[in-house]
Amino acid sequence: MEFDDKVPIYFQIKQYLYQAIITDRLKSGAQLPAVRQLAAELTVNVNTVQRALSELIQEGVLVTRRGRGNFVTDDIKVLIDMKKRVIGSELDHLYRQLADLNLTADEMKDAFSQYVDEQEEHHDN
Numbered sequence: 001m002e003f004d005d006k007v008p009i010y011f012q013i014k015q016y017l018y019q020a021i022i023t024d025r026l027k028s029g030a031q032l033p034a035v036r037q038l039a040a041e042l043t044v045n046v047n048t049v050q051r052a053l054s055e056l057i058q059e060g061v062l063v064t065r066r067g068r069g070n071f072v073t074d075d076i077k078v079l080i081d082m083k084k085r086v087i088g089s090e091l092d093h094l095y096r097q098l099a100d101l102n103l104t105a106d107e108m109k110d111a112f113s114q115y116v117d118e119q120e121e122h123h124d125n
Helices: 009-022 035-042 046-059 076-100 105-124
Strands: 062-065 069-072
Touching (some): 009 046, 035 046, 046 062, 076 105
Antiparallel strands (some): 062 069
C-alpha cells in the first residue's frame, strides 16, 4: 500500500479497510489479521494500525472478541451506513473539485451521467 503524505496514515488504513469490506475482500464476520501482522503487511507502526482499528471499533464496523481478535461486524445496518459514508465522502471530494472548475450543478450532473454511460459502454464491449 502506498501512502499519501498529505493524509494521516491511520485514516488511509481506515479507507483501505472500508474498501476491503465494501468490495467483499473482507466479508461480514471475517476475522482481521492480528494487529502486528497487519502492521507488517502495510509496513507501518503497530500504534498506527491500532488507532485505525480503534476508530473502526468505535464506529461499530469492527467488533472485538476477547481472546480471538477483531472481526468485521455482522450488523448489516452498520455496513450499509459505512458504505453510504464512504460514497458520500467520495462524492463530496468530486463535487469540490468540479465546483473549483466553475461547473454548475447541472453541468456536473450532465458530465457525470455522460461519464457513467461511457464507462458502461466500455465494460459492455
